[in-house]
Every structure is written in C-alpha cells, then in structure tokens.
Amino acid sequence: MACQESPDRGFDGAFRDLYEQYKDRVYNVCYRTTGNAADALDASQETFGILFRKVSAFRFESKFSSWVYRIAVNASIDLKRRSAARPATSLDRLRSPSDDSAPIDFKDDEVEGPEAAATRHELQAEIQEAITRLSPKMRAITVLRYNESLSYEEIAECLGTSLGTVKSRLSRAHAALDRELTPVLDRHHLR
Amino acid sequence: MNRQSIRDAMIESLSGVTTRHAAEGANVDHGTDRLELLPQAVREHLAENEVLHQEWRQLLRQVRAIRTLERVPVPSDLDGRVVASLQAGYRQERVAEQVQALPTERAPRELDLLVRRLANQPFAEASADLGDLKAPASLERLVAVRVETERLARKPSGMPRTSRLLAAAALLVATSLGLVRLLGERDAGTGDNGLEVASFSFRVTRMEDPANADPALLGLLGGMSGGMLDGREGPQ
Structure with missing residues (x-):
C-alpha cells in the first residue's frame, strides 16, 4: 500500500481512506478497552500514528484489519498501564451528558420515556465498568469477540496467540464476567 | 464430550447472540434460553444436566448484556488530532534525515x-x-x-x-x-x-x-x- 503523503498535501488520499475505513472500529475498540472517551481518543490517535508510520512495512501475512485491531488493543492497554497511577475514571464521567462520545441513542427518548432512557444509560455504563474491571487480556478478548464480532481465528491473529489460548482466555474471561457482571444484571433484573 | 469441551462449545455458540437476542434479556416475559444456538450434541447434554443448563443461561446472560452496548460515535476532534500527529511524524522524519546528513x-x-x-x-x-x-x-x-x-x-x-x-x-x-x-x-x-x-x-x-x-x-x-x-x- 502506497502511503507516501506529503504533509503539505494534508490528510488526503490513501491515509484518509484508511482512516475513514477504520476510525469507527479503532475508536470503539479503544473506548471499550480503556473504558472512557478521553483515553479512547488518546489511544485512537496513537493507533493511527503507528498505523501510518508502519503501514508501508505491512507484509499482508495476516489480515490487515487484524493488524489494525492489534495496534488499537495494544495502544489501549499500554495507555491504561501508563495511566494506572492516575485516579480511576468515575462512572459520572462515563455518564456525562456533555461527553460527545456517549453511546448513540438509537432509541427515541420521547418514545422510550426519559426514565427508561436514564435506566438504560446507567445499565450500559455499569456493564462497561464491569468490562473495564477485567484484566487487560480478558478485556481485549471480550471486546473483540462480543463488541467487534471477530472469529476465534481473527482474535488469534490480533492478539498474536494460538486458537487454544483464545478459547481458554475467553473461558476465563466469562468466569471473571460472572463475578463482575452478575451483580449488575441482578440489580437491573435482567435475565 | 467432557465438561470443558461442552463449556467451550457453549461459549463458541455465543457468537450467535444478536442485538435482537440481547434485547430479550430486558424482557422477562420474552427472555428465552436460545437453545437453538447450540449444537445438537450440547443441547442433549443440557437436557439431562440442569447444572450445565444453568451455566448456559449465565453465559447467555453475560453476552446479551454486552451486546446491548451500542456503537460509540467517533468524536470530531479525532480527525484533527490524527492530522497533527501525522504531521509531527513527518517533521521528526525530516529532522532525522537532516541530522543524518550532517x-x-x-x-x-x-x-x-x-x-x-x-x-x-x-x-x-x-x-x-x-x-x-x-x-x-x-x-x-x-x-x-x-x-x-x-x-x-x-x-x-x-x-x-x-x-x-x-x-x-x-x-x-x-x-x-x-x-x-x-x-x-x-x-x-x-x-x-x-x-x-x-x-x-x-x-x-x-x-x-x-x-x-x-x-x-x-x-x-x-x-x-x-x-x-x-x-x-x-x-x-
């Protein structure tokens, strides 16, 4: 892939296409892996920086999208590791109405009712919190499997592991989710 | 099938949980066990073993919940930040070349x-x-x-x-x-x-x-x- 853009030409051509094609996937993986909008933005920026620097060296020995996911997951995990000393993001931040990265409201609050909408937002924030409490590896595999709908083979490529590792890690992620998520779902009376 | 292979098969079958299935979890009247997502051999084990059946319900419940998470819109400032980072990368490369040329x-x-x-x-x-x-x-x-x-x-x-x-x-x-x-x-x-x-x-x-x-x-x-x-x- 030729990505020899000149800075004078701005951000057009192949880079722009690549960015447009992957920005949603990259940002969503970063958001779900880091657990908040500010870190997701930093991790996405880092992901595209790495992508653009290294794209010419990509040898197509794996799926391109798997490589992109891999960079995004690693950038998110690295960022969380670096900021581990900082105070944890509060749930309030995740729920903040001024946060322009809050999940899209596909449902019409007028139809759904404001109370129901508020409950749904709260539930989503709590589910996200439960995912964020998983270890980085378990978080990554959960997000790739259930938010990005990747196959085991694609996940193995993304994470640079074997299929067996993907299976066992996912099984352990479910055991951890059982601990983290069950109280949330019980509280919201979800089956 | 041993216990672990049944669990592995159940987890693998969870990929069939759609956002429509996820919505069922919020409605106790319409929530189902979605056994049709499982291979026949696993279904037979579940029919005979309530513990396994319960494990399937728990797994299904987790994934339904995760599937309710909606896509997050990309913030508009990501464009600007990526452009800035790209240009900074070019500057760095140019400087490195200049230093190399000394x-x-x-x-x-x-x-x-x-x-x-x-x-x-x-x-x-x-x-x-x-x-x-x-x-x-x-x-x-x-x-x-x-x-x-x-x-x-x-x-x-x-x-x-x-x-x-x-x-x-x-x-x-x-x-x-x-x-x-x-x-x-x-x-x-x-x-x-x-x-x-x-x-x-x-x-x-x-x-x-x-x-x-x-x-x-x-x-x-x-x-x-x-x-x-x-x-x-x-x-x-």
Whole structure:
C-alpha cells in the first residue's frame, strides 16, 4: 500500500481512506478497552500514528484489519498501564451528558420515556465498568469477540496467540464476567 | 464430550447472540434460553444436566448484556488530532534525515584518549572526574575551524533555527554522560573490568536558540545525547 503523503498535501488520499475505513472500529475498540472517551481518543490517535508510520512495512501475512485491531488493543492497554497511577475514571464521567462520545441513542427518548432512557444509560455504563474491571487480556478478548464480532481465528491473529489460548482466555474471561457482571444484571433484573 | 469441551462449545455458540437476542434479556416475559444456538450434541447434554443448563443461561446472560452496548460515535476532534500527529511524524522524519546528513567528524586523538581513560576507570572515579573535564584543545580547534568554514561558506542551514556548528563542550558532556551510563551498566552487570572503546566519529549540531528549536529536533538530540539535550535549558 502506497502511503507516501506529503504533509503539505494534508490528510488526503490513501491515509484518509484508511482512516475513514477504520476510525469507527479503532475508536470503539479503544473506548471499550480503556473504558472512557478521553483515553479512547488518546489511544485512537496513537493507533493511527503507528498505523501510518508502519503501514508501508505491512507484509499482508495476516489480515490487515487484524493488524489494525492489534495496534488499537495494544495502544489501549499500554495507555491504561501508563495511566494506572492516575485516579480511576468515575462512572459520572462515563455518564456525562456533555461527553460527545456517549453511546448513540438509537432509541427515541420521547418514545422510550426519559426514565427508561436514564435506566438504560446507567445499565450500559455499569456493564462497561464491569468490562473495564477485567484484566487487560480478558478485556481485549471480550471486546473483540462480543463488541467487534471477530472469529476465534481473527482474535488469534490480533492478539498474536494460538486458537487454544483464545478459547481458554475467553473461558476465563466469562468466569471473571460472572463475578463482575452478575451483580449488575441482578440489580437491573435482567435475565 | 467432557465438561470443558461442552463449556467451550457453549461459549463458541455465543457468537450467535444478536442485538435482537440481547434485547430479550430486558424482557422477562420474552427472555428465552436460545437453545437453538447450540449444537445438537450440547443441547442433549443440557437436557439431562440442569447444572450445565444453568451455566448456559449465565453465559447467555453475560453476552446479551454486552451486546446491548451500542456503537460509540467517533468524536470530531479525532480527525484533527490524527492530522497533527501525522504531521509531527513527518517533521521528526525530516529532522532525522537532516541530522543524518550532517558531516561526520573523526574524534580528535585527545578526545579518543580521554574517552578510553574514562572507560577504563571504575564507575565512581569516572563520575568524580566528570566535574573537572575540559574539552581537549584539539576539539576546541576543530570547533573554531568548522565555525569559520561555516561562516565563510554561508551555507544556508537545512535545519530550522540551527546551524552546523560544532559545540565542543556539549559534545564532551554528552559523550561523558554516555560513558558514565555505560560504565554504570558495566559495573552493575557482568563484572567485566575493561570496556572496549573503539575510535569513534560523531555529528554535532548547535541550536542557536533552544527555546525556539523544533521540538522534534530537541527530542531527537535528547535521545542521541542520552538525555543531556532534552530540556530547553540544556547546553547549546
């Protein structure tokens, strides 16, 4: 892939296409892996920086999208590791109405009712919190499997592991989710 | 099938949980066990074993919940940040190329000998000596010649706000600090008593005004000088 853009030409051509094609996937993986909008933005920026620097060296020995996911997951995990000393993001931040990265409201609050909408937002924030409490590896595999709908083979490529590792890690992620998520779902009376 | 393979098969079948299935979890009247997602062999095990059936319900419940998480819109400022980061990358590459293009200078013999002497001293002695180091006269002369050559040639600098001048003191300090680090590693490591030091060459650039220097250049020189030139207050 030729990505020899000149800075004078701005951000057009192949880079722009690549960015447009992957920005949603990259940002969503970063958001779900880091657990908040500010870190997701930093991790996405880092992901595209790495992508653009290294794209010419990509040898197509794996799926391109798997490589992109891999960079995004690693950038998110690295960022969380670096900021581990900082105070944890509060749930309030995740729920903040001024946060322009809050999940899209596909449902019409007028139809759904404001109370129901508020409950749904709260539930989503709590589910996200439960995912964020998983270890980085378990978080990554959960997000790739259930938010990005990747196959085991694609996940193995993304994470640079074997299929067996993907299976066992996912099984352990479910055991951890059982601990983290069950109280949330019980509280919201979800089956 | 053993217990683990049944669990693995159940987990693999969870990929069939759609967002429509996820919505069922919120409605206790319409929630179902979605057994049709499972292979027939697993379904048969579940029919005979309530513990396994319960495990399936728990797994299904988790994934239904995760599937309710909606896609998050990409913030508009990501575009600007990616462009800025891309351009910063180009600047850094350009500066690296310019530094690479600087002529390499052979170290004067006096500096070579000084480095060898430091390298063969114990770490503590070498560190103590650093405070009294002075640039060898030959290095000072080399600086003077290069400065004059540069002035006479009036070559336009390829690097913003910098010119190709040798800075003997900065070179000496940077070299010495690099050596101290090497000596520290040597003493903390294998216990080798001697350090092989080959004759070396170097490139030097002088920032006319570090406060206005390109951050990419400062970063690069910082890395090359072992951190000595990281700060804008550092030697020029």
